[in-house]
Amino acid sequence: MSKLTITDLHACVITDEGETPILRGVTLVVESGKTNAIMGPNGSGKSTLAYVIAGHPKYTVTSGSIDLDGEDVLAMSVDERARAGLFLAMQYPVEIPGVSVSNFLRTSITALRGEAPKLRTWTKDMKAAMSELQMDPAFSSRNVNEGFSGGEKKRHEILQMGLMQPKIAVLDETDSGLDVDALKVVSEGVNRFKDQNDAGVLLITHYTRILRYIKPDVVHVFVDGKIVATGGPELAEVLEADGYESYTTAARA
Amino acid sequence: MTAPTVAPATDLAPRIFSRNIDDFDVPHGREEEWRFAPIKQLAQFFEPATWGSVGVAGGHGALVEHVDINDSRLSQNWMPTDRPSAIARAKATHAVLITIAKESIHSSPIVVNLENSGKNSYLHVEVHAGAFSKSQVVLMHDTTGNVNGSMLSIVGDQADLTMLSVIDADLPVTQHLHWFTEVGRDANFLGLSITLGGGVIRTVPMVTYRAPGGKAQMLGAFLLTGHQFQEHRILVDHTEPHCTSNVIYKGALSGEGAHSVWIGDVLVRREATGIETYELNRNLLLTDGPRADSVPNLELETGDVISAGHASATGRFDDEQLFYLQSRGIPEALARQLVVRGFFVEVLNKIDDPDLRDSLMHRIESKLGIVDHE
Ligand SMILES: Nc1ncnc2c1ncn2[C@@H]1O[C@H](COP(=O)(O)OP(=O)(O)OP(=O)(O)O)[C@@H](O)[C@H]1O
Numbered sequence: 001m002s003k004l005t006i007t008d009l010h011a012c013v014i015t016d017e018g019e020t021p022i023l024r025g026v027t028l029v030v031e032s033g034k035t036n037a038i039m040g041p042n043g044s045g046k047s048t049l050a051y052v053i054a055g056h057p058k059y060t061v062t063s064g065s066i067d068l069d070g071e072d073v074l075a076m077s078v079d080e081r082a083r084a085g086l087f088l089a090m091q092y093p094v095e096i097p098g099v100s101v102s103n104f105l106r107t108s109i110t111a112l113r114g115e116a117p118k119l120r121t122w123t124k125d126m127k128a129a130m131s132e133l134q135m136d137p138a139f140s141s142r143n144v145n146e147g148f149s150g151g152e153k154k155r156h157e158i159l160q161m162g163l164m165q166p167k168i169a170v171l172d173e174t175d176s177g178l179d180v181d182a183l184k185v186v187s188e189g190v191n192r193f194k195d196q197n198d199a200g201v202l203l204i205t206h207y208t209r210i211l212r213y214i215k216p217d218v219v220h221v222f223v224d225g226k227i228v229a230t231g232g233p234e235l236a237e238v239l240e241a242d243g244y245e246s247y248t249t250a251a252r253a
Numbered sequence: 254m255t256a257p258t259v260a261p262a263t264d265l266a267p268r269i270f271s272r273n274i275d276d277f278d279v280p281h282g283r284e285e286e287w288r289f290a291p292i293k294q295l296a297q298f299f300e301p302a303t304w305g306s307v308g309v310a311g312g313h314g315a316l317v318e319h320v321d322i323n324d325s326r327l328s329q330n331w332m333p334t335d336r337p338s339a340i341a342r343a344k345a346t347h348a349v350l351i352t353i354a355k356e357s358i359h360s361s362p363i364v365v366n367l368e369n370s371g372k373n374s375y376l377h378v379e380v381h382a383g384a385f386s387k388s389q390v391v392l393m394h395d396t397t398g399n400v401n402g403s404m405l406s407i408v409g410d411q412a413d414l415t416m417l418s419v420i421d422a423d424l425p426v427t428q429h430l431h432w433f434t435e436v437g438r439d440a441n442f443l444g445l446s447i448t449l450g451g452g453v454i455r456t457v458p459m460v461t462y463r464a465p466g467g468k469a470q471m472l473g474a475f476l477l478t479g480h481q482f483q484e485h486r487i488l489v490d491h492t493e494p495h496c497t498s499n500v501i502y503k504g505a506l507s508g509e510g511a512h513s514v515w516i517g518d519v520l521v522r523r524e525a526t527g528i529e530t531y532e533l534n535r536n537l538l539l540t541d542g543p544r545a546d547s548v549p550n551l552e553l554e555t556g557d558v559i560s561a562g563h564a565s566a567t568g569r570f571d572d573e574q575l576f577y578l579q580s581r582g583i584p585e586a587l588a589r590q591l592v593v594r595g596f597f598v599e600v601l602n603k604i605d606d607p608d609l610r611d612s613l614m615h616r617i618e619s620k621l622g623i624v625d626h627e
């Protein structure tokens with residue numbers, strides 16, 4: 001049983017012009033076996049929340065806390081957070097020239113487990129995981145994210161999640177850039193991961209489309225750097241029909 | 254002394270070919286070819302002093318000989334193209350001659366450790382790869398002090414020659430090195446210039462073709478830390494039809510005061526039809542402070558080419574890459590190592606011999622102070 005607890009989190013982005021506040025008091029709990037969906041308009045700070053959880057150096061936390069099973073996440077380095085069981089599937093995964101997918105995954109798994117996986121089982125596991133996501137085996141010899149299509153990048157993120165088996169996974173717009181077929185494959189990957197690992201999922205999205213395949217337990221509406229409403233799966237349907245307008249005007253008022 | 258050969262005007266190729274020192278003026282630093290160089294720190298290469306010659310360390314096979322500079326087997330045709338190379342040819346007393354017999358196949362690399370005794374030395378090295386031969390020659394510049402000279406690779410018809418020139422100096426050495434390559438009919442040449450550290454180093458590789466059908470790749474990996482200077486001024490002179498050239502240089506720089514210069518000149522002569530050429534320079538700035546100049550030049554005297562292109566870019570070490578790797582549990586030092594390895598891999602992967610490839614990667618990493626976690 002794992003629990004990620006975010007309490008009254010405030011954070012700024014550091015730019016050349018200075019610090020701009022983005023997160024304005026986020027409070028949220030993500031537990032094993034539960035899926036929390038976060039929906040909100042462009043620029044409301046959803047990716048910022050995801051990055052702050054993962055420890056991106058561009059953001060500073062000005063107040064509040066993030067706790068994973070009693071451990072202070074904010075005190076950990078980026079790689080320590082990953083080793084503690086946090087995973088972020090990024091909205092815009094980064095290209096690493098000259099580093100092959102297989103080398104990258106093996107290095108990562110070795111770091112997470114503290115020992116290198118046995119070569120034979122490793123190759124088998126990786127092949128199986130790739131075929132479940134309908135990825136061409138040739139992928140493993142390509143450079144990380146280099147020349148990947150939008151959909152390939154997202155599959156690659158979910159592939160990593162499946163192999164790394166985090167306790168809590170944050171998925172930042174994993175559905176964007178996917179056609180319906182790819183969306184199904186990726187959603188099945190997420191559901192399989194969640195069921196097998198009893199993991200907690202924080203799913204960030206713009207659209208309800210993905211929520212037809214990945215059933216959320218809780219839906220949060222995120223506007224202007226904080227959660228302004230929380231409800232059950234039915235809230236997603238309301239947002240789909242009415243948009244965020246009532247929330248954004250309320251937040252500005 | 255014979256009169257110097259004066260080549261027809263082009264913007265890129267040398268104008269004067271001569272073994273007579275006085276045919277070349279002392280550079281003052283404003284000439285196009287010297288404008289990036291720290292001319293004061295190179296002044297010792299402009300005066301014809303009496304210095305010793307670079308030799309070969311330890312025992313070496315029959316392929317490698319330390320010969321008198323007047324040995325008739327040394328290239329009679331090759332001519333210096335600037336004052337330092339003219340001085341080195343005129344004042345060197347000895348040369349290192351590596352002869353790969355016609356049709357001989359060498360599966361393991363021929364490693365030659367170059368060394369000098371005194372502080373200052375002239376260098377003259379020739380590699381003659383006979384027709385249909387296949388070999389890899391590795392020149393390790395284990396020299397100290399000031400070294401001025403030329404390396405020649407003469408690649409016979411249909412020969413396949415890989416040649417590495419490795420400068421991995423811990424001491425602040427100063428080197429001025431020409432590297433002239435002549436590619437024979439349907440021959441295949443792969444040149445690799447690995448320059449890790451040193452003080453002030455200027456390399457002047459020039460590739461030309463003796464007959465149609467030759468392929469030349471000129472690759473470089475270089476690394477500068479602290480107050481170091483390196484200039485790599487490459488010229489590919491396409492003189493023959495149906496040849497190819499591919500130039501890839503990658504540099505990583507760190508620390509205040511590090512300065513690299515890459516000049517990639519490609520000249521395609523009127524008669525060099527149906528050629529393919531590409532040149533690329535990428536520089537990675539690992540910290541704030543270093544400066545990397547990068548200038549590709551392509552001069553086409555014929556439009557009848559298959560392809561001709563170039564690219565050049567200098568970028569900062571990408572923190573997003575570091576973040577991505579770390580977010581997958583990989584500790585920072587190892588993540589940096591992966592990124593730098595990835596940067597150089599395009600160049601180093603061209604080396605067939607896995608041991609050689611790994612040992613060069615290791616040298617690069619230890620120079621960068623990257624700890625090996627394997
Ligand atoms: N690195 C950054 N530099 C400058 N501004 C930033 C940076 N990151 C975020 N911001 C700003 O912070 C705000 C929130 O951005 P964020 O990416 O978190 O929004 P989002 O909700 O994920 O949007 P989207 O739905 O478009 O993905 C935006 O105004 C954005 O411009």
Ligand SMILES: [Mg+2]
Binds near residue numbers: 046047048091172173
């Ligand atoms: Mg976003």
